[in-house]
Amino acid sequence: MKAYLVFEDGEVFPGTWIGTPREMAGEVVFTTGMTGDPEVMTDPAHAGQIVTFTYPLIGNCGPVPEGEGVAPPRCAGVVVSELCAEGRVGAWLDCHGVPGITGVDTRRVVRKVREKGAIRGVITSTPAPRVEAWPDPRSLRWVKETTVPDRIQLSARSPEAPHLVLIDLGGDASTLAHLRRQGCRVTVVPFSTPPGEIEELAPEGLLFSGGPGDPQALLPYLEGWRPLLHRIPSLGVGLGHQVLALACGADTERLACGHRGNNHPVKETDTGRVWITSQNHGYTVIASSLNPGHWKVTHHHVQDGSVEGLAHRLLPLSSIQFHLGNPAAEKVFSRFLHQVKAKKEVEIHG
Template sequence: MQEMNGYLVLNTGDVLEGKWLGKPKYTEGELVFNTAMTGYQEVMTDPSYADQIVTMTYPLIGNYGCNDIDFESIKPSLAGFLVSTSSDNPDHYESKQTLVEMLEQYQIPALSGIDTRALTRIIREEGEVYGKITNDPSDQPVKTSVNPNIVSTVSIKEKKTFKTEAPAKHPAPHVVVIDFGYKHSIANSLLALGCDVTIVPFDTTFIEIQSLDPDGVLLSNGPGDPESLDYLSPNIKQISEQYPTMGICLGHQLVALAHGAKTKRLPYGHRGSNHPVKDLLTGKVMITSQNHGYVVDYDTVPFSDWYVSHVNVNDKSVEGLKHKSKPLMTVQFHPEAHPGPIDTHHIFVDFIQQFITKGEKQHA
């Protein structure tokens, strides 16, 4: 079958030509790039990419296919997918679908043959870039901003509870995960460490969480500008002052906002599985998985109560916070590491140890 031309039209005036992967389907969204060499299925199903057109910088995508295991959500939320070269003949014992078959199943607009190097340079130079995948190179994008209510489209509507299968000599600790667009690997990491996990909607109130009697609360990753959720700050502050609390990615930013810090947009974000982060307590550098366009502004951190626990080696941005007197910790990177290295998995252990002592429940 003859390949059909498709176009990526940017609000910068640039037009890039490619070939449709699957059936043509128009879409618009913010342009971002991910530098991971593997993990494209996890990237495609990460809710933090909601409404974004994702460019994979690694030149060959799809070579090990797609499986039934590596889904980070029930279905993809990204607006579109761009690759340089797509593999049509994947080779892996767990593969169930080709990349194109997965794209068609979930109706994800996608192009191959895109000059991803040129596109990445445009994003790096311009910063906030929006575009449209279309058949018509003169078809200009309309979207010029992020949907402020994007979290509500990816968060669950009703709570779900999962019981751990890990052997234990005492009742399993209970962690409530507030879902701003959580990755399944976060819940799986907690379950594997012997915790029962309840996932709740992003706007769950303190009273509702209190009724679940958690030992700890985790604020998940998610899409969009954290300051669009600033109205949740009083609720988040009340929760984090009552229970041992951990924030990941967007959750990290929301905890910071709730305690008086501010956030700011990065020029072009951190997205990939090779970002070096320094633990300021130990001096060790770890390679981390990241996906975010905003960071906590270092100059606004309330240092009377908090200290910066981790920094990004490349740009010195804030990668982690710890409260000086309360069991509160946050990280900008993804300790569940799907996709990516497992250097920071111990963060989950550190979190759990804050409320587990000899198998007894302890509240802050």
């Protein structure tokens, strides 16, 4: 069945339907990873986005995971050059009502996104669709749609385990899994939870998760979070990294075409060591907006020099732009847990 990827400027890319044949509009982005296709499609940070895979053959690394407890795809749609039928990606997308298109010259699509930056498109059955309302990638809608609906409490084996409150901005399951592996007791709360309710949970540490969209959409919530950051050790990851910087007076901006993939090189400032990291974001903290008396930049992106990690000089705050669960994040997370435990000892013995 014929399908088309049509950009908002009218350029058309023909192909063939996969997944559910229904019209869907969204911001068109691309991911550069060579593996991890299901993880890309299930990442909530792709909410509202049509994801183009730069790797030419998708679905050839085995079937997509299915069954109870497996996260559904969260992207608006997918664009691939060639699809391996044995991987059942098309059937999996169709099961969840997600449209896609194959047989597309994805190299041309990526070049267009790189040249145009933020640009929207629609997967459709006609080369001349009428889109009544294009989705706004800067809207708070995407965080609202991906945050947890209610509070979740997860116990730990040890009664001495640190209690962390995870403020969910639309993060993926890997962040929570990492906290559980580290032996933490975790309470997950929706991003809109009033600060007073967060304090009542008596957190020993706060973690602001990754998520979709523009960090400046969360500006109305920063005033309520700021007092917490002065009292409670906090770590930001992905979108949470950008939000912590905004809350402490810095600014953010949109990247030309985003960092999406599991192969992004990041340099640790202190050691000069370069790590390959997994990332999924379209915004960055503006380096010149950081007060050098307050912030230390701990990590840079090798390719464009953008800020990838921060540590506050006066407050127990740190943040990383890349995902938890890889070696580049271990030192940052260990420092965060040290701050949590140190404050706990002060409260008990002080």
